[in-house]
Ligand SMILES: Nc1ncnc2c1ncn2[C@@H]1O[C@H](COP(=O)(O)OP(=O)(O)OP(=O)(O)O)[C@@H](O)[C@H]1O
C-alpha cells in the first residue's frame with residue numbers, strides 16, 4: 092500500500108504531499124486539480140513501462156506541464172497585499188514525482204536539457220531517480236540512485252556503479268530490470284506496473300464491450316472494457332462469483348447477468364430483466380447498466396492489483412446506482428488500495444461512511460492546488476534527493 096504521494100511543479104500542483112489510506116477519495120470543485128493529481132499518478136506509473144517521456148510529450152511537453160506560478164507565494168501575496176509575481180528563480184525547474192509505500196519508496200525528477208546543439212532541446216530528461224527504504228528519502232536510506240546517466244546500487248556500506256550510460260530518456264527501470272543484480276529496481280518496477288487506471292470505459296453504440304468477443308481467461312479488465320464478458324466469466328470460474336451476483340442484485344434487484352459462449356468461441360453478455368421474455372444482449376443494454384457491469388468486472392478482479400485508480404466512476408450512472416457502486420468499491424478496497432476521484436455527492440457520501448475512507452478535498456488557492464484543512468502536522472515528512 093502507498094502511504095505517501097508527493098508531487099512538485101506539475102500543472103496546478105506546485106508542491107503537495109499527501110498521506111494515503113486503503114481507500115482514498117479525492118474531491119473538490121471544478122478546476123481544483125483532481126485531474127492533475129490523477130494525471131501525475133499516471134505519469135508516475137509510466138516510468139515503469141518506459142513511457143514517461145512520451146506521455147509528457149503527449150501532454151504538450153514538459154514546459155507546459157510545469158507549474159505556471161511563481162517559485163514562492165509569499166504571505167503578502169496570500170493576503171492580497173501585493174500582486175502575485177515571480178522573482179528571479181533560485182532553483183532550476185524540475186517536475187518531481189514520488190511515493191512511499193510501507194516498505195520502500197521511489198522518486199523521479201525531470202527537467203529540460205542543458206542548452207545544446209540538438210533539435211531535441213525541449214525533450215525532457217530524467218535527471219534523478221531514487222529508490223529508498225522507509226517512509227521518506229534520506230541519504231542514508233537510499234538503496235538505488237540515478238544521477239544523470241549513472242546508476243549506482245548500495246551494497247553494504249559502499250556503492251556499486253551499475254551503469255554509467257543510461258540515456259536521459261530511459262528510467263532506471265528500463266536499464267536495470269534484472270532481478271538478480273538489482274532486486275529493488277525489479278520489485279519497484281513490478282509494483283508500479285501492477286497499478287490499474289480506469290478512466291474511460293466505452294459504452295457508445297459501437298463500444299467493443301457491447302459486441303461478442305473472442306475470450307481468453309481475463310483477470311484484468313482492459314481499460315476500455317472490451318473484454319468484459321471474458322472478465323466476468325473469469326470471475327465466475329476462479330473469482331468471487333457470489334460477490335458478482337450480490338453486486339448485480341444490489342444495483343438491479345431481480346435481474347441476473349449471464350455470460351454465454353457461442354460455438355465460434357465468442358463471449359457475450361445476457362442480462363435477464365423482470366418482465367422481459369428474453370434476455371438482453373450487450374448491444375441492447377443502457378449506457379448506465381453496461382457501465383455498472385463494467386465496474387463489476389473491473390472491481391471484482393480475481394487478481395487484485397496493489398493500486399486501482401478510478402477517475403469519475405459515476406459518469407453516466409443514475410444517482411440511485413451510486414450507493415451500490417460505493418459498496419462495490421469498498422469491497423475492492425479490502426484487497427487493493429483504491430483511489431476514487433469523484434464529483435458525485437451520493438457516491439462521496441456513501442464512501443465517506445466507510446471507516447477506512449480517507450477523504451482528500453482539494454481546493455485552489457492562488458492558482459495552486461492544496462488539500463483543504465491540511466496543516467503542517469498532517470503533512471507527512473518528505474524530502475527530495477535534489
Ligand atoms: N502549467 C500549469 N500551471 C498552473 N496551473 C495549471 C497548469 N496547467 C493547468 N493548470 C490549472 O489546473 C486546473 C485544472 O485542473 P484539473 O483539470 O485537475 O481540475 P479538476 O479538479 O479535475 O476540475 P474538473 O472538476 O473541472 O474536472 C486549471 O484551472 C488550470 O488553470
Ligand SMILES: [Mg+2]
Pocket residue numbers: 125126127
Ligand atoms: Mg477533472
